[in-house]
Amino acid sequence: MSTIIENLKQFWFFTGFANATWQNLAMILIGIVFITIAIKKGWEPLLLVPIGFGMIIGNIPMFPGLNIGVYEDGSVLNTLYQGVKQGWYPPLIFLGIGAMTDFSALISQPRLLLIGAAAQTGIFGAYLLALLLGFDPNQSAYSYMALVPVIQRPIMLALTTKKERLIKMPAPRPVSQREKIIFPIVGFLLTAFIVPSGLPLLGMLFFGNLLKESGVTRRLAETARGPLIDVVTTLIGLTVGASTQADKFLTGNSLKIFLLGLLSFVIATTVGVLFVKFWNLFLKGDRKINPLIGNAGVSAVPDSARVSEVVGREFDPDNHLLMHAMGPNVAGVIGSAVAAGILLGFLG
């Protein structure tokens, strides 16, 4: 009898109920909130649903040492999480983005690249704040990437007038197929020579775009922008969510880093929008730029460009800003790679 009771006790110690902490429950609750927001409000469901469910997976209280947790070497979740940790997933996402993006707007209006440069102040704003807080930021930004629409929209509205939001930018000039094919090759060569550190991201982005524009690799382009990006988005969301295991995530430093990331988005969006407003002072007529694309300089591709489109159409349903916003968006990727290269050069 005592053996049975002993074994039942042992079983109890292995259950989630015996190992639960309030931190686990809090994170599970946040995961459920994420899923609810995604389903009810339709906010970034492709990111929030996997991240939310990943948070629940990662915070199921468990007996350590069973080799199932995301931070336990060799577990399934740990193996999948290596894609985030070692950086395999982002280049694959960029391959898909390259294969789905039409860069005509950027090719026809290269001046929009400068908006992407302005938004990079976010990175350095975060760097200055990190120095103030006494540590170096080195955590990934994926968990707050999902919050881009939530963060950016109010800033964009607060910094722009109704008249500015209604600025209609002229349709980009028709771009020939030859230009579209030359763009990824020349674009890659130039950017990679300036910042070799951005090679994985830029290489995949421009390669994906070449698959799309070459016209002869349609099957590859469709796979890259379809099934491949879907698989990687699912895995990145789920594992990033699972990595928020309470005992590792709910620490002072992690929360500070999360906050820093959030602030860098706020700074980048603010400076991007203000930069366009400042630039508009020197532009006349239909050369004026809608400041709602200023947020797109943040390198959250293509989320921030989509925010420009959504907010723009709120005020004028016929004002499509997505094409124009993709320019600064790509410039944001290039700019952040340059910025990362500089930080590496000075601090690495």
Next chain:
Amino acid sequence: MRHYRIILSIAITFLCGLSLDAQNMSDLLIGEVLVENTSGIVDGYGQRSGWIELFNTSNGTVKFGGCYLSDDKSDLKKYHIPTSDRSAQLGPRQSVVFYTSGNSSQGTFYTNFKLRNGSTLYLVSNDGRTIIDQVEIPADLPADQSVVRIPVGVKEMEFKTQVNPNPTPGSYNGNVDAKTKSQIMKEQDPHGLVLTLIAVMVVFTALLILSFIFGWIGNANKRGKEGPKVKKSKKSLDGKLTPEIAAAISMALSSEFGGEVYAAIALALDDYLRGGVHDIESMVITIQPSSNGNWADKTQNFRQLPR
């Protein structure tokens, strides 16, 4: 055509082979050598003997099993590092120590010769001929002092040779007490303002250059598309499309094609929206004859094919 395919296949196979061989033995370096060991590191048998440190300068793993160590140019195959030993490999920027005990039966990492001052040490490739690296040991090298290769330069991939009074077998040969870049920056720019200013300027300059180049490519392309300028005739009214000309074109199209033009546009749009046609150029929809469009095929009405 067939020949091209064969050449292409050979080229691809060759390239694959190159990538396999990219991390090779030539990345190895003799990092440090000590001849007379009286107070230093003790080997696995509790003895003090001279030692040789090999260092992997690359960022990939290098297998050194099969290589040779020698102190005699006329006999480069003096000590053969066993190929069968699985530990005979070095990770990126790692080092390994060989004891020059003179008795190779003690294990893989014990050479069958002892080092002498004034000799030259050779690291030889597994072909037994190619010298990967060599170090000249000074004739007056004091006991417990080593000849060391210290990394220099920004990339730390170049090395200078010097005598080291504090040997570091199996450890990093550079200055371990040197401040990191991050520490130096923190001292010189405590608030990060200088770095921020420089970085923002570099990012702006880089993207400005890009925007100029893309603008230039776009303009060149536009000029190329316009082609050579043709002298306009007076009849075309300087190229302006007047209502009269538009009406004339419209009448001509209508009499020539009737409603077929509109039907063709509708068909093309239908094909495009169903994903049947790739938009080769912006704002251009291409109509292509369909190979399996058999809507007008009379044989579809037959119950049996004619014999």
